[in-house]
Amino acid sequence: MKVKNLKTRIAAFGLAVLMGVSTLSSANAFAAEQTDVGQEVQASEQAVTSQKEKAVTADDITKEISDETFAVETSMEGIHYDAEKEDVTLISIQDENGGEYHPDKAGTYIASYMVVPKDQSDSYTINRKVILTDTEGQAHAQDNGGEKQKSDTKSEDDSDSPVQNYTDVEIEASGEDASAQAIEELKEDIEEGNVMVLSAAERATSSGSTVTLTKGRTIYYPSYLGNYLTCLFTVNGKIAYCLQSQKASPPSGSYVAQVLDSNKNLQKVLYYGYGGAGDLTGSYLSGKSEDEKYVYTHIAASYAYAGEAGFTGCNYNDLVNAGVIAYINYLFGQEEPPKGELSLSSTKLNAVRDGNLQKTPNITLSGDHRNYVTLSVPENVTAHNLTKGTSVTNGKIQIYGGDTIYLSADLLLTGSYASGNLYGSVGKTWRTLVLTTGDSKQDIGVFESETAAPVSFSVQWLNMTRIELTKKDINTQNPLSGAVYGIYTDKKCENLLMTMTATGTDGKAVSDYFDAALKTVYVKEVTAPTGYKRNQEVYQVDVAAGKTLTVTATDERVTGKVKIAKIDKETFAFQPQGDGTLRGAVYGLYAKEDIVHPDGTTGVLYxxxxLIAQGVIGDDGTLEFSELYLGEMYVKEITPPEGYTLDTTRYEVSVTYEGQDVAEVTRDLTVKEQVKKQAFQLIKISEDGEQTETDLCFLHYFDTMHHFLLSASFR
Known part of the structure; x- marks a missing residue:
């Protein structure tokens, strides 16, 4: 940039901000104590006085170079400020001689910070010492320089202001009225430390790459800002800005560009300013011409990089009145430009069981909170975003930088899942490139982008299986509830793997999940349903991962038997009286209460x-009723045998379940029979036909077969 006209009255001040500096201090303010340098110098003195009254202060700190947790770019230790009132950003750090900062080299460094009040009042800088020590390295040296270090520290602490070391200064002046005497006086003031001048703020820390700088047409400042100009620069075809208004513009050519990550405000200006990827000038500078937007952004970039020297050629009040200062504060107040870099806390996940599901460990997507990836969730899988409290099954879910997620699935899901390449929505990684064009020429800044790499992850699901058993009645084929089966790892069923739950009303039971690596398991009944005997059959099951294996088993009901023995009521044995007989009696078996089928489905049988059944007493005096359904019953005689009376007694019998190991419940029943009897009288008659003993009466009993049974006499 070149001045078109420079008045003699501001020679000292103008030359100070227009000089070309090879290596200068990192201070971000300028001041003079002379009383005759004009209105601008007086304003500068007031600014320095105002700075001393600012609330933000910075303490000197001492750190070990081996401290991996310390990063000067981000450390706010010892800086006293209110985050709600100010933004504080490191803008430069140099050693005491103006050399580069080396985080792995012990020494004393001067760090400068930009303080931007959020109430839109003037920004200012603060300085502090960052002392790096190498205690471990010193322990191995005979002369560790401790005394010298102690002496140096004491000397710096005793001074009223930080020690500033400057190299030779080369001053360029333009303007017809600039006198040699004024230039010489300014040089003396600088060498004596009366004036602090900001040069190139901070240097990039990464290795450089060659880029092409194109210097375009001249763009003049609007008249309401001053008589100054700049040029339209592009770097590799992208809009760029000169960063040091006090220096001459560089020519077109190839230059080495370096990445500058620590100057956040410069990043914001180049990203949100005119021509940037997040250009906000369309709304904020609505009504301004393209050249005005370029100039406004150029001044903002210069200020972010070089401090107040970026206002060269302009009156501060004019910048305020034109809205440039407000525009700068607006850009500085924006969020940092989005970053395209993304990374996952883990990329190879092994699912683990969680109840009746399998789930992956939690993984976190690290990156800018505005950047997100879209994950396609496969069928039968659910993605859970713990940070957002959302979940998606068989669909798409967005995962933002900072989000933590996990996947879950049914335990029978097997195999693996690969997310594929997940590209961030931002897509690019933005970086600030600074072109160093020579000590006497301006540095050039541009916001460059490179495609951000995708992220991906994979999941290995479990190899699980389970068994579903169906239990039925062998005859009715109706389902049976209450059957319990065990799953064993050996054919003898001695090594129990697990016990299944009892079958339900649908006759089904499903086992817990188990590892399919077992290959073969064996299933055997442990407990039969009530009313049934236990099935001793062993079912071999060939295991397959990811499937529910089926087994169908049947049970037979427990049966009942009633055995009837017939005896004479008087002889108490199977011994009939007279011509009577005990065989041939007909008996019936009746339901004392409703008899139901044990399968629970068929219902009432009797x-x-x-009448359940009837039978005839055999030659051995017995009768059996078998294959009975269990229940409460009674036996009653239907037809008596010859020579005996009908027995009207109800002989109750309870044929109830005695457990799964009793296949047939047997009940014995004895029934008694009464022989038939008839009374008669004996009269004694003489031979002549006369009754000879009338006072003697005999009563005799005969059975129905005319056999004499009993004789008695009465007087």
């Missing part, structure tokens, strides 16, 4: 008091 209503109360209905």
């Amino acid at each position: 209503k109360q008091d209905s």
Whole structure:
């Protein structure tokens, strides 16, 4: 940049901000104590006085170079400020001789910070010492320089202001009225430390790459800002800005560009300013011409990089009145430009069981909170965003930088899942490039981008399986509830893997999940349903991962038997009296109450008091009723044997379940029979036909077969 006209009255001040500096201090303010340098110098003195009254202060700090947790670019230790009232940003750090900062080299460095009040009052800088020590390295040296270090520290602490070391200064002046005497006086003031001048703020810390700088047409400042000009620069075709208004513009050519990450305000200006990827000038500078937007952004970039020297050629009040200062504060107040870099806390995940599901460990997507990836969630899988409190099954879910997620699935899901390349929505990584064009020429800044690499992850699901068992009645084929089966790892069923739950009303039971690596398991009944005997059959199951294996088993009901023995009521044995007989009696078996089928589905088989079965007493005096359904019953004689009376007794019998190991419940029943009897009288008659003993009466009993049974006499 070149001045078109420079008045003699501001020679000292103008030359100070227009000089070309090879290596100068990192201070971000300028001041003079002379009383005859004009209105601008007086204003500068007031600014210095105002700075001393500012609330933000910075303490000197001492750190070990081996301290990996310390990063001067981000450390706010010892800086006293209110985050709600000010933004504080490191703008430069140099050693005491103006050399580069080396975080791995012990020494004393001067760090300068830009303080931007959020109430839109003037920004200012603060300085402090960052002392790096190498205690470990010193322990191995005979002369560790301790005394010298102690002496140096004491000397610096005793001074009223930080020690500033300057190299030779080369001054360029333009303007017809600039006198040699004024230039010489200014040089003396600088060498004596009366004036602090800001040069190139901070240097890039990474290795450089060659880029092409193109110097375009001249752009004049609007008249309401002053008589100054700049040029339209591009770097590799992208809009760029000169960063040091006090220096001459560089020519077109190839230059080495270096990445500057620590100057956040410069990043914001180049990203949100005119021509940047996040250009906000369309709304904020609405009504301004393209050249005005360029000039405004140029001044903002110069100020972010070189401090108040960036206002060269302009009156501060004019900048305020034109809205330039407000525009700068607006840009500085924006969020940092979005970053495209993304990374995952883990990329190879092994699912683990969690109840009846399998889930991955939590993974976090690190990156800018505005940057997100879209994950396609496969069928039967659910993605859970713990940070956002959302979940998606068989669909798409957005994961933002800082979000933590996990995947879950049914335990029968097997195999693996690969997310594929997940590209961030930002897509690019933005970086500030600074072109150093020579000590006497301006540095050039541009916001360059490179495609951000995608992220990806994979999941290995479990290899699980389970068994579903269906239990039925062997005859009715109706489902049976209450059956319990065990799963064993050996054919003898001695090594129990697990016990299944009891079958439900649908006759089904599903086992817990188990590892499919077992290959073969064996299933055997442990507990039969009530009313059934236990099935001793062993079912071999060939295991397959990711499937529910099925087994169908049947049970037979427990049966009942009633055995009837017939005896004479008087002889108490199977011994009939006279011509009577005990065989041939007909008996019926009746339901004392409703008899129901044990399968729980078929229902009532015999209503109360209905005949279940009937039979005839055999030659051995017995009768059996078998294959009975269990229940409460009674036996009653239907037809008596010859020579005996009908027995009307109801012989109750309870044929109830005695457990799964009793296949047939047997009940014994003895029934008694009464022989038939008839009374008669004996009269004694003489031979002549006369009754000879009338006072003697005999009562005799015969059975129905005319056999004499009993004789008695009465007087």
